[in-house]
Amino acid sequence: MTSNQSENLYDIAIIGGGPVGSALALALKNSKLKVCVIEARQADLPSADARALALSCGSRLLLERLGVWHQMQDVSAIRTIHISQKQSFGRAVLRATEMKVPELGYVLPYPVLQDALTNALKKSTVTTIYGANVTQLAGESEYAVIAYQQNDVEHTLHARLAVVSDGGKLLVQQFPPSYHDYGQSALITHVTCAAPRADTAFERFTPQGPVALLPYKDGYEIVWTAPHERAAEMLGWNDAQFLSELHQHFGDRVGEFLTVGTRTCYPLGLKKAPDQSPMPHTVLLGNAAQTMHPVAGQGFNLGLRDAWDLAQVILDSQLEALGTEEMLTSYCSRRRLDREAGIRFTDSLVRLFSNDLPVVGAARAATLTALDCLPFAKRFVAKRMMFGANG
Numbered sequence: 001m002t003s004n005q006s007e008n009l010y011d012i013a014i015i016g017g018g019p020v021g022s023a024l025a026l027a028l029k030n031s032k033l034k035v036c037v038i039e040a041r042q043a044d045l046p047s048a049d050a051r052a053l054a055l056s057c058g059s060r061l062l063l064e065r066l067g068v069w070h071q072m073q074d075v076s077a078i079r080t081i082h083i084s085q086k087q088s089f090g091r092a093v094l095r096a097t098e099m100k101v102p103e104l105g106y107v108l109p110y111p112v113l114q115d116a117l118t119n120a121l122k123k124s125t126v127t128t129i130y131g132a133n134v135t136q137l138a139g140e141s142e143y144a145v146i147a148y149q150q151n152d153v154e155h156t157l158h159a160r161l162a163v164v165s166d167g168g169k170l171l172v173q174q175f176p177p178s179y180h181d182y183g184q185s186a187l188i189t190h191v192t193c194a195a196p197r198a199d200t201a202f203e204r205f206t207p208q209g210p211v212a213l214l215p216y217k218d219g220y221e222i223v224w225t226a227p228h229e230r231a232a233e234m235l236g237w238n239d240a241q242f243l244s245e246l247h248q249h250f251g252d253r254v255g256e257f258l259t260v261g262t263r264t265c266y267p268l269g270l271k272k273a274p275d276q277s278p279m280p281h282t283v284l285l286g287n288a289a290q291t292m293h294p295v296a297g298q299g300f301n302l303g304l305r306d307a308w309d310l311a312q313v314i315l316d317s318q319l320e321a322l323g324t325e326e327m328l329t330s331y332c333s334r335r336r337l338d339r340e341a342g343i344r345f346t347d348s349l350v351r352l353f354s355n356d357l358p359v360v361g362a363a364r365a366a367t368l369t370a371l372d373c374l375p376f377a378k379r380f381v382a383k384r385m386m387f388g389a390n391g
């Protein structure tokens with residue numbers, strides 16, 4: 001390695017400073033390791049991502065440890081979750097008091113989370129390289145070699161461990177993930193209504209896909225899933241038609257819908273990398289490792305646990321062991337149970353609750369009734385949603 005190359009040698013290079021990559025960098029901020037984050041977004045350009053995220057109690061605890069939770073002003077609490085299905089009986093209600101926790105979860109816009117993490121990174125010793133698009137990654141015997149473009153100039157750096165947290169684009173051609181298209185898109189927007197129920201989130205399953213209302217400020221963040229063509233049609237409705245169709249689709253639990261914000265659509269599928277460490281000195285994290293349907297609000301929550309566990313494995317490793325096969329195998333096996341359980345839980349919910357076969361409808365109703373009546377079943381589901389399978 002030349003002296004120029006060793007200047008550009010990092011212990012950990014994180015490709016993608018989204019919420020998961022940034023969380024990993026923050027978890028390493030007090031170590032002596034040389035860490036960098038390479039992010040395509042320009043510095044100081046706020047994220048324009050429109051989605052709202054439901055965060056679990058477990059995520060709150062991790063964000064507190066990272067020192068960012070109390071920096072976020074605009075967070076709403078969820079204390080009750082109401083689950084039902086359209087055109088059928090059976091419903092379940094989960095309450096924070098029954099679970100003996102102050103809140104079941106929280107709602108906040110993606111940019112609020114992203115800004116808090118980015119601001120915390122600015123105050124740390126982590127090197128941040130913004131406006132930098134990683135174009136190539138190669139795992140060699142001793143290091144990973146990363147090529148990126150910034151202001152039309154090509155740069156290269158080496159890392160003992162390259163963490164790919166880019167949401168799942170860079171390595172997709174080279175190492176294609178398994179993919180299941182649910183045939184659905186999620187339309188997201190903010191609505192206000194006549195009778196909002198404070199701190200209550202609603203998950204309503206319908207044959208065309210689930211619709212979720214997450215309490216936020218004066219109304220609800222909506223995640224309305226529908227077949228791709230229908231979702232494209234819904235984007236084109238005027239506000240009055242949208243509000244009336246939503247009322248018809250969701251029912252009368254929060255009264256009439258009054259106003260609607262900007263609408264955005266995301267196609268939904270289950271993407272899973274078969275190997276979280278597809279080449280030497282490289283590991284996939286967050287959405288780059290698994291992208292899930294948002295029905296159970298698991299994607300970021302799982303990605304944050306990925307980041308936290310990877311940080312612990314890194315901090316427990318000797319410098320020379322960073323990025324070795326042994327270290328990466330240890331990380332992957334530590335994450336296996338939680339990752340598989342999160343994917344299975346979300347995928348089963350979508351499959352069980354998004355079709356209109358009569359037999360399945362009866363099974364769904366029975367499942368919801370059992371969930372509502374059996375305290376241990378409620379505790380199991382609530383604990384899984386709050387803390388994951390390792391919780």
Ligand SMILES: Cc1cc2nc3c(=O)[nH]c(=O)nc-3n(C[C@H](O)[C@H](O)[C@H](O)COP(=O)(O)OP(=O)(O)OC[C@H]3O[C@@H](n4cnc5c(N)ncnc54)[C@H](O)[C@@H]3O)c2cc1C
Nearest residue numbers: 016018019020040054134166167286287294297299300301
């Ligand atoms: C509609 C919807 C609703 C959702 N709701 C929830 C929810 O309620 N709860 C929940 O837990 N999860 C939810 N999710 C999932 C959640 O949004 C993701 O799991 C989370 O954003 C993943 O974070 P990430 O950092 O892994 O990836 P991303 O958020 O995709 O961030 C990737 C980052 O990498 C950067 N990047 C990409 N390519 C490059 C490159 N080549 N070079 C440099 N940088 C690059 C990007 O600019 C970006 O900043 C939802 C998802 C959708 C679509």
